[in-house]
Amino acid sequence: MAQCVQSVQEFVQDSFVPMVAVLCSEEAERVTRKNNLNFAELLRPFCRLTSEGHMRDPNNQVQVVKNLRIFVNNVVTSPNRPPTALSHAQSKILNEVVLSCQPQEGVVNNVVTAGDYDLNFSATTPWFETYRENFLQSMPASDHEFLNHYLACLLVVSSTEAVPVEQFLKLSQEQHRIQHSGEYTNPKWFIPNTLKYYVLLHDMSEGDEQRADAVYEDMKQRYGSQGCYLLKMNTRSFSAEGDEQIPDPWSQYLQRNILHTQVRTAIGDLNGVSGSLESHPLQLDITSSSGSLHTLGAVKTELKKGARDPESLAGGAGSHGACLTLNDHDHIRQFIQEFTFRGLLPHIEKNIRQLNDQSRFTKSLITSIDRILSGSFSENMVYPPEAPELQIRKMADLCFLVQHYELAYSCYHTAKKDFLSDQAMLYAAGALEMAAVSAFLQAGAPRPYPAHYMDTAIQTYRDVCKNMVLAERCVLLNAEILKSQGKYSDAATLLIKMTSEDSDLRSALLLEQAAHCFINMRNPMVRKFAFHMILAGHRFSKAGQRRHALRCYCQAMQVYKERSWSLAEDHINFTIGRQSFTLRQPEKAVIAFRQILTNDSRQTATQQSAFLREYLYVYKVTTSAQKIHLPQLPLPCIHCSATRVYFGHERRLAEGEKQAATHVSLDQEYDQDSADMWCHLEEQLVAAANRGIVPVNFQPTQCCLNSQTDNQRHPLAVVEEPIIVEVTFRNPLKVSLALSNLSLLWRFTADDAPPSKEKMTNELAITNEEILALGVGVTVYSGFFVLCCHINIHSVDLLLPTGQQTFDVMVVHGKQDLMIQGPRLNQTKEDKMTVRHGHDQRLNFIVTSPMPLMEIFFLQFPTALLCGEIRKAYVEFCNVSSVALCGLRVVSTHPDFFSFGSQATTPLTPVSPTSAENNSAYKTLATPPQSGSAAFEMLVSAEDFSQPSGVIDIPIDGSTLQPGESTQLPLWLRGPDQEGVHEINFLFYYESTGKGNKISHRVLRHTVFICASRSLSVQASACRSCVPPHHSLGDKGGGGTLIFIDVENINMSEAGMREFHIVQVSSSSQHWRLHKCINPAKDKDCKLTSRERAKLCFRATRCKPQKGTPYRINKPYLSIISSSTPCGDFFFRGCQTSESQRLDAPSSRTSCSSKSQSCVSTEDRSSDITNIVRKCNELDLNIIVIWKAYVVEDNKQLILEGQLHVALQTIGKEASSLTPREEAQEMVLLKFKSQLPPPVILPSAELSQLVKTSLHYPETYTHPFVQDSLCVVPVTLTLSNCSLAQVDVIIDLRHKGTSPETLEVHSSFTWVGQTQYKLQLKPQEVLCLTLQACFLQAGVYNLNTPRVFAKPAEQGAMCETSQQTASPSLIFINNA
């Protein structure tokens, strides 16, 4: 139970006070009316006695009466029996009382800390106290107890009356009539001979004072000085209202008074008997509408306030006691005191004595007789008024009223026993109740409080007598007493038990008190408190006490809030929302409803939709009330961090045949790898544009900002270009929401005039739990040159209708903020300790001056190519902005994939696509040379084709593109060498012609996917020809090398029959050139159908390296100028990339494709033998195979062309156009010991290639052995040094056969002359030695017996190797 203003003793005492009736003459009534009061009201503030009274008990002991209060009331008559429950009107009044008593706003509530709960609620419940007081006062008088029966009657007559004494007589008779005629059961009178006290009212302003005094003297004579009083009042004239401020003691009581009288009047009205009070200034028709009740409430609250601050009300119109001075107040007080001590207390004393005697005498006798006589006992047993039991009860009541609790207790106890034995349950219960109360009130407490008396009483009242009013009174008393004893738990149980279905208000109040009991326990029961608060709130709302209901729910909310009791929380929030709304606090309602919707709801879909509809309704009402700014909507949830911002137009991807550059679109997912790749490409471009240096403040262009991009800086937006913002919504509900009319709200800061804005609208629906992203665009238009401005998109403005088809659609309009939090900082210690977030400037743009905008279109761009296929396409550059652009560059991840052609050879005339259709990509000679004629040779500089880096300047006319201008360029593409799908990225770069822009350049991305399918596989190998060249005798013959080219059709496609024709084979080398084809099969055009293989054989010769023109392109037959644009471009591109790849790889061998490198290696040669050897075997020859393929596709024959490159590095090693597939790295067991590198062994095979030997001799030699038995044949041994180092050569002609057999064979011929030579060969020197072989007889001999040992000069160790070739050199010796 909540804390009360009064103490328990005070409360209980005040609950039972002596009742005094008032009968007024009309004239007296008029006098008091002047003060806006009736007589009873006039006295009321002074009814508490401040001084002590004394009286004697039956044992002549003096009893002190302290702090006595009497209750003065007008007599209201009614014939009815008291009801056992409160009448409708009464409960309505109580309802009003409670309604009007609300907790003060701004009153500091006390905070109760229980466990981890901090609860904030008011400890006092004034509405409950008011209710209790009113309830107790409106208790109907009943027969079984006398406490609220009238003890005395004041008869009031004015001195202005003609004959006051006569009036007194009249009133006295009236009183007698009321009491004894039996017409009225109400009011009830305590004792048959009621104390009549005669009061002469004298109006000082009107009447003659002396006359009044005279009358009073007369009265004294007649009634005795203790039975009458002259009350002088109204000293102040009504008109003469001075400035004197007199406190208004009535205001405090008046409200209660009004209600009380109302109750009485109401009862009277209902009973058809009008009371003596016809008109009260504040009397209201209580059956009227609640509107007037509200005003009444207002008046009451005003009065309540007035009570706190009496000054404020005292001077107000309609105030009470206007004609009374402070002296008059004292008079009244004196009068009450006089009346009580002189009249009332002696009267009571006398009666107690009388009753005591009576009871002592009759007790033993009459009761027993009576009991025997009556015989039958019933619960509804009614004692006659004169019954001795009732006399005891009466005496007990009297003792109780005058605070003689000890005697009262014993009397009650006696009475209780009697009643119980008579089975008069109602009487017994009453006696029990009062016995308990008086036991409690006994000072010094000789006996413990008999709580069980109370329990029995309550149970009897409720269950046996069905008298809820009495039961309730009993509960209220008992609970208060228990509370004072700290028995909160018992009190709570008691209060909860008393709740029932019949009265919501009572149940609500009692439940609330029970809740307070729980929280006030030694171990506060917070949750029980909350639960009962909710129950109380529920009952309050049923009783129509919305404000109280709301308060209860709010208090309970503190316990349930944020403790994941979501269902309970939702329920409370919903109720709070509803109550707030009906109480015209829609803001609160909106907040409460929001809570339900933002929580992760566990509710069912139907429940959610109900919540949503309620919310939308409330929201709509709120927003329609105030239209200043849009309120926030809780739904749908915006994923702020998922917001994406895209700068630029929505791009069209294709326009007829033209295919636009893909650039960046919102459809693309952000991928860190690709972003890095683009950034790297852009860096290359910027470096190329800035003479190779990347500026310090370089930042990669970001077209699309999302959560992963770096959003630290303000993004730059270009004026007049759109910005697309993509916002992601999520619907957390199970109900679908429809969104419409979405628009972005933005703020713009500029020194110039603000630009107009355009909103894009979208209709869309989010179904349950769907995540939806939509783009909303804002275009910034400006008539002015806006140098710099910030656009800050801060919220999304949206309409939120609920999409239930069957219901009418409710649409609300609200906004949601876009608050993007940057990534969490984790740099400093402070960052790590706390949660800090960086800035995210994604939505804060800086709008800059116009920039050029280029669009790129591709024409005839293929999607599938054969490996090595050459295709011509066109690219169109359009400047769609109003600013000229220049500095067009492109960089790609696959620089060897495309070419714009070299500057020197490109035809600058734009080619129309149609005319180029049948043309080959290659250029042919105008006059094809004779087939088989000498190889055509052309010197080309590599610089013509190669680019300094991967960045390629795009050769457009005049290097600038004017606004609106577009230009078309041819573009050659070559299918990648490896089959499969290739992603090829282009990054185009351009800048404005104007300088000083915030944005230095712009880029455009393009990504293509090319599907490469297998075409031909070219394998080439070279080997030294052993035979000296037959034809080119001009050559010294040492440099002859044979090139074998294996071409295989490895195309797998079955669909279109493909036939490949080898059109041309070109070579490119610094030192070598291809000579004519020496194919054994002499077909000129070699055709390859599927899976066919062809072998081509060429002879290559060495030629002198020439500085400056290091490459010779050689074409043995046919007429394609392989040195010109497409072919040359791709060839050199390919070289570059493969070279760079080789250079990148750390383990790769030194290449010697360029002159300078070979020079370097010359230096090293002396020290490194392997180098020398390798050098010797080096063959830097690139072969270009140009082919044509005939493909049938869609019943159309197509001719495709292409080229494949093979780089021959060393002699004897096979090279292939197909780079070997890198095998997937298999999982290898980790080895912790490093493996020892294998010992370097000189590859003898390589060393054996140092010197080339060949024997020259006549194939057949005819010798007349008959004439000369010795046949000497001259044989020339040609030694050619293949290496670039000096080589020591030892030639040993002696046979060193190991087996006797071979000895025998060899013995048939012998070398004559010098048999061992030691020679030194200069680099590349060719030396001829003339040897002589001596034959003894005709036959076939193998001349290949000389053993040649070679070692590089200056090499310490003699690592000789046999340079002998294995093949036999046979000579036929014929006998002539």
Next chain:
Amino acid sequence: MNYTSRANNYPLYIRSVPTQNELKFHYTVHTSLDVVEEKISAVGKSLGDQRELYLGLLYPTEDYKVYGYVTNSKVKFVIVVDSSNTSLRDNEIRSMFRKLHNSFTDVMCNPFHNPGDQIQSKAFDGIVSGMMVQTG
């Protein structure tokens, strides 16, 4: 039939059969925590660690009986059963709690479970459902 387990007065797991009128059970369970706390504070001091985990019948309402159980780490289990269900006696309830406790321990042993989160374990669900079905 309604089973609940909670720790630190935040619900860890609530399950009720039938599902309608779930709100009422939530309120019941929440309110019963006060009684649980009262019982712990009354018992805890005298017996120390040796206290009985099973708290017995917390309080009977008109329609339901509420039983409580508190682990040593102050995780509270509450079982609400229909008053009309006479087949469940103290021993059955006790064994149900023990089962629940074991299962709860298993959940806590899951290294991926964050203590204090709502329990979303299928095994735990299964055990609870099994008990509910069994007791009808």
